[in-house]
Amino acid sequence: xxxxxxxxxxxxxxxxxxxxxxxIGTSTVNTVIAKVDASQETIKPxxxxxxxxxxxxxxxxxxxxxxxxxxxxxxxxxxxxxxxxIKVDHAYISIGGVHIKALASKGVVAVSRANGEISDExxxxxxxxxxxxxxxxxxxIIHIIPRVFTVDNETGIKNPVGMHGVRLEVDSLIIDGSTPxxxxxxxxxxxxxxxIDALVLDILAASRAVLNKRQKDLGVLCLDVGGxxxxxxxxxxxxxxxxxxxxxxxxxxxxxxxxxxRTAVDIAEKVKIxxxxxxxxxxxxxxxxxxxKFGFGEEDxxxxxxxxxxxxxxxLEILELTVRELKKIDRNRLLPAGVxxxxxxxxxxxxIDLVKRELKLPAQIGFPAEFDGLADKMDDPVFAxxxxxxxWGIDSELSGKGHKPxxxxxxxxxxxxxxxxx
Numbered sequence: 160x161x162x163x164x165x166x167x168x169x170x171x172x173x174x175x176x177x178x179x180x181x182x183i184g185t186s187t188v189n190t191v192i193a194k195v196d197a198s199q200e201t202i203k204p205x206x207x208x209x210x211x212x213x214x215x216x217x218x219x220x221x222x223x224x225x226x227x228x229x230x231x232x233x234x235x236x237x238x239x240x241x242x243x244x245i246k247v248d249h250a251y252i253s254i255g256g257v258h259i260k261a262l263a264s265k266g267v268v269a270v271s272r273a274n275g276e277i278s279d280e281x282x283x284x285x286x287x288x289x290x291x292x293x294x295x296x297x298x299x300i301i302h303i304i305p306r307v308f309t310v311d312n313e314t315g316i317k318n319p320v321g322m323h324g325v326r327l328e329v330d331s332l333i334i335d336g337s338t339p340x341x342x343x344x345x346x347x348x349x350x351x352x353x354x355i356d357a358l359v360l361d362i363l364a365a366s367r368a369v370l371n372k373r374q375k376d377l378g379v380l381c382l383d384v385g386g387x388x389x390x391x392x393x394x395x396x397x398x399x400x401x402x403x404x405x406x407x408x409x410x411x412x413x414x415x416x417x418x419x420x421r422t423a424v425d426i427a428e429k430v431k432i433x434x435x436x437x438x439x440x441x442x443x444x445x446x447x448x449x450x451x452k453f454g455f456g457e458e459d460x461x462x463x464x465x466x467x468x469x470x471x472x473x474x475l476e477i478l479e480l481t482v483r484e485l486k487k488i489d490r491n492r493l494l495p496a497g498v499x500x501x502x503x504x505x506x507x508x509x510x511i512d513l514v515k516r517e518l519k520l521p522a523q524i525g526f527p528a529e530f531d532g533l534a535d536k537m538d539d540p541v542f543a544x545x546x547x548x549x550x551w552g553i554d555s556e557l558s559g560k561g562h563k564p565x566x567x568x569x570x571x572x573x574x575x576x577x578x579x580x581x
Contacts, residue, residue, distance in 0.1 A: 175556070176194055176195050176196075177192065177193070177194055177207075177245060178192075178193050178194075178195065178204065178251070178549045178552040178553055179191070179192050179193075179239075179247050179249065179250035179251065179548075179549070179552075180193075180250065180251050180253075180364070180544070180545040180546060180547070180548030180549040180551075180552070181232070181235070181236065181250040181251070181252050181253070181348070181353065181545065181548065182253045182361065182364075182542075182544040182545040182548065183214070183217065183228070183231075183232060183252065183253060183344065183347070183348075184214055184217070184220070184253070184255075184361075184385055184386065184387065184388075184544070185214055185217045185218065185219060185220055185385065185386050185387020185388060185408075185410070186213075186214055186385065186386030186387060186409075186410075186503060187211050187212065187213060187214050187235075187386075187541065188210075188211070188212050188213075188214045188231045188232055188234070188235040189209075189210070189211050189235060189541065189542055189544070189545040190208070190209065190210035190211075190235045190236050190238070190239040190247070190250075190545060191206060191208075191209055191210075191239070191537065191542065191545040191546055191548070191549050192206070192207045192208040192209075192239050192240075192243045192245055192247065193205060193206050193207060193530065193549045194207050194245075195553060202553065202557075203530070204530050204549060204550075204553065205530070206530050206537065207242070207243035207244075207245055208238075208239035208240060208241070208242035208243025208244075208245060209238075209239055209242060209537060209542070210234075210235040210236060210237065210238030210239030210240075210242070211235060211238065212231050212232075212234035212235035212238065213231065214228075214231045215227035215228065215230065215231050216228030216229075216230075216231060216347075217231075217387065218387065219256055219257055219387045219388055219408070220254075220255040220256030220257070220361075220387050220388040221256045221257075221258065221340050221343075222340070222343040222344055222347055225343065225346060225347055225350070228347040229347050229350045229351050232347060232348065232351040232353075233351050233352075236250075236351065236353070247353060248352065248353060248354060249353060249354040249355070249356050250348070250353050250354075250355070250356060250548075251355075251356045251357050251359055251364075251548040251549070251551055251552045252344070252348055252355050252356075252357070252358050252359070252548070253358075253359060253360075253361040253364055253544050253545075253548060254301065254336065254341065254344060254358045254359065254360060254361065255360065255361040255362070255385075255388045255390060255404070256336070256340060256388055256404070257388070257404050257406060258336050258337040258340050259301070259334065259335075259336045259360065259390075259404050260298075260334070260335055260336070261332055261333070261334050261401070261402040261403065262292065262332070262333045262334075262335070263330065263331070263332060263333075264289045264290070264292050264330075264331045264332075264333050265289055265328060265329065265330055265331070266285045266286060266287070266288030266289030266290070266291070266328065266329045266331065267285065267288060267326065267327070267328045268281060268284045268285045268288055268326075268327050269325065269326060269327075270324055270325055270326070270327055271284075274323070275323040275324055275325060276321065276322070276323055277310065277319045277320055277321065277322050277323070277324060277327055278320065279320055281319075281327055282305075282308075282319065282320060282327075282329075285308075285327050285328065285329045286303060286305055286329055286331060288329075289303065289305075289329050289330075289331040289333070290303055290331075290333065292333065294335065296338075297337060297338050297339065298335050298336065298337060298338060299335060299336060299337075299338045299341055300333060300334070300335045301334045301335060301336050301341070301358055301360060302332075302333070302334040302359075302360060302363070303331055303332075303333055303334075304331060304332045304333075304334070304399055305329050305330075305331050306329075306330050306331060306332055306398045306399060306400075307329070307330045307398060308327065308328065308329050308330075309326075309327070309328040309329075309330075310322050310323075310324035310326070310327055310328075311324045311325055311326050317397070332399055332402065334360055334402060341358070344358075345358075356552060356555075357551070357552070357555065359547075359548055359551050360402070361383065361388070361390065361544045362381065362383050362390040362391065362392045362402065362544075363392060363399075363402070363547075363551075364543075364544045364545075364547030364548045364550075364551055365381065365383055365501050365525075365543040365544040365547045366381040366392050366394070366499075366547065367547040367550050367551055367554075368525075368527040368528070368543045368544070368546040368547035368550055369381065369499050369501055369525030369526065369527060369528075369540075369543050369547075370394065370499060370525070372397070373496070374394070374496040374499070375394035375395075375397050375398075375496075376395075376396060376397050377395075377494075377495040377496040378393075378394065378395040378396075378490065378493065378494040378495050378496055379393070379394050379395075379494055379496035379497065379498070379499060380392075380393050380481070380485070380494055380497070380498045380499070380518075380520070381393075381394075381498075381499050381501065381525065382481060382498055382499070382500050382501070382502075382505075382514075383500075383501050383502045383543075383544075384408070384409050384477060384500065384501075384502040384503070384504030384505055384510075385408060385409060385502040385503060385504065386408060386409045386410050386502075386503055386504075387408055387410055388404060388405075388408055389404070389405040389406075389407060389408045389409070389477060389502070389504070390402070390403065390404045390405060391403055391405065391481060391484060393484075393485070393488065393490060393494070395490070395494070400488055400490070401484065401487065401488050401490075403484050405477060405480050405481070406480070407473065407476050407477045407480060408504075409502065409503055409504035411473055412431060412435075412469070412470055412473045412474070412504070412507075413427050413428045413431055414427070415469050415470075415472070415473055416428075416430060416431055416466065416469055416470070419465065419466075419469045420450070420459075420461050420465075420466070421459075422450060422459075426450060426453045429453050430448060430450075430453070430461075430466060431466075431470065431507070434448050434463055434466055435466065435467070435470050435507045435508065436463075436466070436467040436470065436507070436508045436509045437467065437470055437471050437474050437507055437508065437509035437510050437512070437513045438467065438471070438508075438509035438512060438513065439464050439467035439468045439471055441509070442463050442464045442467050443464075444462070444464055446462065446463040446464065447460045447461065447462055447463060448460070448461050448462075448463050448466065467509075470507060471513070474504075474507070474510065474513055475513070475517065477504075478513065478514060478517040478518060479517075481518065482517070482518060485518075492518070492519045492520060494520055496521075497520040497521030497522055497523070498514055498518060498520050498521070498522040498523075499522075499523055499524075499525040500514060500522060500523070500524055500525060500540070501524070501525045501540040501541075501543040501544075502540060502541065502543075503540075503541050505524050505525075505540050506524075506540065511523065511524065524540055525540055525543055526538060526539075526540060526543075527542055527543050527546035527547070530546065
């Protein structure tokens with residue numbers, strides 16, 4: 160396979176040509192099956208199958224019922240298999256939830272070679288040194304992401320291999336999660352008959368699908384407003400600067416509507432989807448919603464403006480938390496590429512306008528790209544994570560990492576490092 164890079168071409172050998180992304184969310188389980196054609200000069204995956212199933216057995220990104228979760232996974236995968244005609248036996252899996260934490264860490268080593276030239280082994284050693292942090296026994300490292308290297312006193316280096324120096328340092332971002340929660344997720348996937356290629360933090364996978372290199376260089380925020388989890392990541396100068404999981408999610412909006420309208424949660428969800436808005440000032444005070452059309456014996460008329468007020472209040476809370484995260488790294492109103500929003504919550508009318516108003520940044524909804532085939536079926540921000548998982552897998556193959564078990568921490572460290580190299 161020839162991989163285009165300007166006027167240069169490199170021969171790349173794939174260990175496999177089928178890549179599967181399995182996004183196990185709180186609201187839906189999404190599956191994407193893609194194929195890489197080794198006969199083409201440029202790498203553009205072809206979507207062979209897409210599956211979506213309601214998610215049961217998860218709460219806020221964490222497995223609470225293994226049997227229900229396994230059933231949801233099987234239904235989503237079966238739909239993708241039916242469309243593609245391809246049997247799924249391995250996949251890249253998303254992981255999320257409020258148990259995920261991110262921590263900055265530094266590693267320092269002396270360059271081993273007598274001539275001072277930095278080797279791959281030196282880079283691996285310094286990344287391993289950054290992993291030496293105090294961590295509770297019930298937590299496990301998911302990603303070790305090297306962000307920037309320093310050779311002697313020269314900082315801002317992306318890839319130090321081949322340079323000369325005496326002292327090598329790295330600034331890494333360590334992402335870890337609760338071991339019991341991780342094991343439960345792994346068990347659900349394995350009981351579904353699927354081997355895990357790698358566990359990938361959902362917001363990192365999603366950002367891979369919807370952000371381009373220019374946005375990451377300029378400075379951009381990716382905000383995922385999902386049904387059970389909300390998360391964000393911030394890139395600047397091509398580096399991952401910050402990751403965090405937010406405690407407010409789209410399901411909170413539905414719950415607020417159910418309480419405010421004194422109706423069932425299922426009806427509140429339908430009202431949100433059909434009549435929701437984040438901009439109450441743009442709704443006429445006489446506009447009303449007839450709950451009788453949703454059944455279940457409902458007969459009340461509720462002002463649509465009241466619905467918008469409830470939604471706006473909760474979305475404002477999400478944006479306030481987002482501003483707080485931007486202030487933590489001194490990037491409030493300072494990201495030229497603005498905000499890219501994904502997840503089911505992003506589809507509420509007026510969401511983009513509210514983001515622009517509150518964050519004082521340009522904003523847009525993120526849609527997956529870089530695909531042929533059934534790509535039109537994924538023209539939806541809720542598929543961003545599943546698509547990103549496929550691209551993550553392809554990046555892993557291009558980096559020459561092959562197929563490694565997710566429990567091997569050293570190999571995971573090497574894989575994540577190579578993925579984030581320019």
